[in-house]
Amino acid sequence: MTTPLLDVKDLRVTFEIHRDGDLPWAAPRKLRAVNGVDFSLLAGKTLGIVGESGCGKSTLARALIRMLPATGQVNWQGETDLLQLTARQMLKYRADIQMIFQDPLASLNPRMTVGDIIAEPLRTHRPTMGGKERRARVKAAMERVGLLSNQVNRYPHEFSGGQCQRIGIARALIVEPKLLICDEPVSALDVSIQAQVINLLDDLRRDLGLTIVFIAHDLSVVKHISDEVMVLYLGKMMERAPSDELFAHPQHPYTQALLSAVPVPDPQIERGKVVIPLDGELPSPMNPPSGCVFRTRCPRAQALCAETVPEPTAGPHSYACHFPGAVTQEEIAAPV
Amino acid sequence: MVIDKTKMTSLAAATSQPEMAGRSLWADARRRFARNKAAVFGVFLLLFVACFALFGGFFAQWSNEELDFSVMGQVAQIGGPSLSNGHYFGTDDLGRDLFARTVQGTQISLAVGLVGAAIAVIVGTLWGATAGYFGGRIDNYMMRTVDILIAIPYMFVLILLLVMYGRSISMLFIGVGLISWLDMSRIVRGQTLTLKGREYIEAAKAIGVPAYTIIRRHILPNLLGVVAVYATLLVPLMILTESFISFLGLGVQEPLTSLGALISEGAGTMSYGTLWQIAFPLFFFVVTLFGFFFVGDGLRDALDPKDR
Numbered sequence: 178m179t180t181p182l183l184d185v186k187d188l189r190v191t192f193e194i195h196r197d198g199d200l201p202w203a204a205p206r207k208l209r210a211v212n213g214v215d216f217s218l219l220a221g222k223t224l225g226i227v228g229e230s231g232c233g234k235s236t237l238a239r240a241l242i243r244m245l246p247a248t249g250q251v252n253w254q255g256e257t258d259l260l261q262l263t264a265r266q267m268l269k270y271r272a273d274i275q276m277i278f279q280d281p282l283a284s285l286n287p288r289m290t291v292g293d294i295i296a297e298p299l300r301t302h303r304p305t306m307g308g309k310e311r312r313a314r315v316k317a318a319m320e321r322v323g324l325l326s327n328q329v330n331r332y333p334h335e336f337s338g339g340q341c342q343r344i345g346i347a348r349a350l351i352v353e354p355k356l357l358i359c360d361e362p363v364s365a366l367d368v369s370i371q372a373q374v375i376n377l378l379d380d381l382r383r384d385l386g387l388t389i390v391f392i393a394h395d396l397s398v399v400k401h402i403s404d405e406v407m408v409l410y411l412g413k414m415m416e417r418a419p420s421d422e423l424f425a426h427p428q429h430p431y432t433q434a435l436l437s438a439v440p441v442p443d444p445q446i447e448r449g450k451v452v453i454p455l456d457g458e459l460p461s462p463m464n465p466p467s468g469c470v471f472r473t474r475c476p477r478a479q480a481l482c483a484e485t486v487p488e489p490t491a492g493p494h495s496y497a498c499h500f501p502g503a504v505t506q507e508e509i510a511a512p513v
Numbered sequence: 514m515v516i517d518k519t520k521m522t523s524l525a526a527a528t529s530q531p532e533m534a535g536r537s538l539w540a541d542a543r544r545r546f547a548r549n550k551a552a553v554f555g556v557f558l559l560l561f562v563a564c565f566a567l568f569g570g571f572f573a574q575w576s577n578e579e580l581d582f583s584v585m586g587q588v589a590q591i592g593g594p595s596l597s598n599g600h601y602f603g604t605d606d607l608g609r610d611l612f613a614r615t616v617q618g619t620q621i622s623l624a625v626g627l628v629g630a631a632i633a634v635i636v637g638t639l640w641g642a643t644a645g646y647f648g649g650r651i652d653n654y655m656m657r658t659v660d661i662l663i664a665i666p667y668m669f670v671l672i673l674l675l676v677m678y679g680r681s682i683s684m685l686f687i688g689v690g691l692i693s694w695l696d697m698s699r700i701v702r703g704q705t706l707t708l709k710g711r712e713y714i715e716a717a718k719a720i721g722v723p724a725y726t727i728i729r730r731h732i733l734p735n736l737l738g739v740v741a742v743y744a745t746l747l748v749p750l751m752i753l754t755e756s757f758i759s760f761l762g763l764g765v766q767e768p769l770t771s772l773g774a775l776i777s778e779g780a781g782t783m784s785y786g787t788l789w790q791i792a793f794p795l796f797f798f799v800v801t802l803f804g805f806f807f808v809g810d811g812l813r814d815a816l817d818p819k820d821r
């Protein structure tokens with residue numbers, strides 16, 4: 178077996194929240210944004226991470242590149258635990274792991290030209306590179322992501338959202354990273370533009386052999402690009418499986434509910450589709466439900482679910498549920 | 514034809530074109546500023562005052578220290594503004610040429626204002642940006658220092674300093690400089706805190722850009738708008754402070770003078786009917802203040818189009 182590029186074990190991110198009005202010595206309340214997540218990712222593969230907003234997927238992404246304090250292990254190429262490195266040691270790995278952000282325009286400094294923005298990783302990680310070569314590389318990167326290279330001196334506000342995201346992608350790719358973390362890269366874009374950006378990422382992945390962690394709140398977005406999909410809920414892994422398997426045979430009721438919300442292009446199927454409503458609010462991550470965190474909204478919840486936490490099953494298709502299985506007749510029949 | 518030829522040639526032209534110049538946010542702001550009538554008027558006022566301060570001396574027939582013995586003693590009768598004896602603005606109570614003295618007063622007042630604003634910009638920006646960016650304990654210590662300094666009644670301290678170390682222009686600069694950066698550092702810190710949460714700062718951190726480079730490359734340029742606006746509004750405040758101190762008789766020392774000192778003298782002799790002695794310094798004082806306020810307001814509107 179080859180060593181995975183990224184091997185994450187029991188990753189946890191806990192925020193200590195001190196509310197206004199609490200006495201200064203009162204123990205801060207703990208918000209477990211990411212609560213023990215494991216996954217591993219082979220080089221060249223794409224992992225999609227899906228969940229509602231507030232489920233900790235962005236926090237997870239930031240924890241991987243040490244922008245938030247986290248515990249657990251993030252093993253890089255089977256040798257280095259990124260979480261154990263000092264900030265200075267980490268610098269070396271930052272060139273290998275680049276990130277794309279949710280809001281394309283906001284992730285670009287409005288006072289810098291596009292050329293300077295894209296060149297920033299080069300300036301940081303290849304400080305000895307000459308200005309001429311840097312410019313040539315910037316232009317090449319712009320053309321690679323489908324921008325006109327003669328626009329290097331323009332400013333971000335002169336571009337559309339989709340173009341801004343391309344600028345963000347060019348910036349991420351210019352140092353030839355091994356891993357690209359995409360934090361909801363298309364959520365802020367129009368649907369038609371979304372497809373373009375996803376296709377671009379897919380092309381780049383194939384051409385450059387990139388490994389991608391692709392975060393989205395919508396299963397339909399990750400379906401196309403992911404080799405494997407992980408579903409998160411309240412900082413915990415609910416289900417993880419190879420993409421085809423997950424879409425064909427979802428076991429976890431949460432995945433099934435998410436899937437039922439995905440629009441199907443075929444109206445015939447769309448009409449006959451099973452809709453499993455996701456009732457109720459997302460519980461506060463400050464005090465998650467006991468036992469299974471999904472139980473407050475789960476159609477199958479039983480007494481056992483409140484008592485014991487379901488452990489994720491072993492194997493390539495893993496799910497954390499006491500009562501897994503395909504959607505049953507009663508669930509379909511239940512009034513929407 | 515399948516492929517539209519004109520479109521292809523235009524595409525070819527577009528791609529082969531040399532690099533296009535971008536329209537920076539600054540260029541946008543400049544255009545909005547130029548369209549703002551009050552702001553442009555303010556710029557002209559300031560240009561007028563600046564020209565007066567810089568070149569007025571060449572037109573003066575008298576120096577600011579010479580006493581005109583021919584008018585001495587009868588200033589109220591023949592010391593008024595006149596072109597024939599060279600006293601364009603009249604003379605002061607001692608028979609000194611008021612034109613020359615107003616030129617000099619304007620110079621000193623502008624200098625005090627500009628130096629105070631410059632200190633505020635440099636010290637206040639660095640202080641506030643550092644505190645805001647690093648946050649946590651550093652922020653706490655740095656901003657508590659500012660709080661303590663602000664709590665000290667600065668006018669009192671300034672007067673004490675001037676009394677203890679003698680009234681000198683450098684002392685005045687030091688005193689004005691000491692207080693001017695405090696508010697600036699607070700404003701800059703607040704702005705830095707909001708900037709810090711922006712995604713492009715996060716992006717820079719993810720890339721691994723070192724903290725000081727982030728401050729220099731990403732935070733400072735985005736602070737510049739706020740700083741520029743506040744600095745232009747700070748200049749008149751500094752001038753006012755200096756004038757107030759001079760009005761109390763503690764400001765610059767004779768034979769130097771400032772607009773505040775001239776106004777103070779003019780106010781003292783107003784009852785003898787020598788109104789020009791207060792009118793001319795007051796005119797330049799007011800014009801300067803208005804100029805700065807108009808420009809400051811214009812800058813604020815120009816740099817922050819979302820606000821309207």
Ligand code: SF4
Pocket residue numbers: 430431469470471472473475476477478479482487497498499500501
């Ligand atoms: S463990 Fe129980 S509550 Fe949780 S998802 Fe499975 S059936 Fe639902």
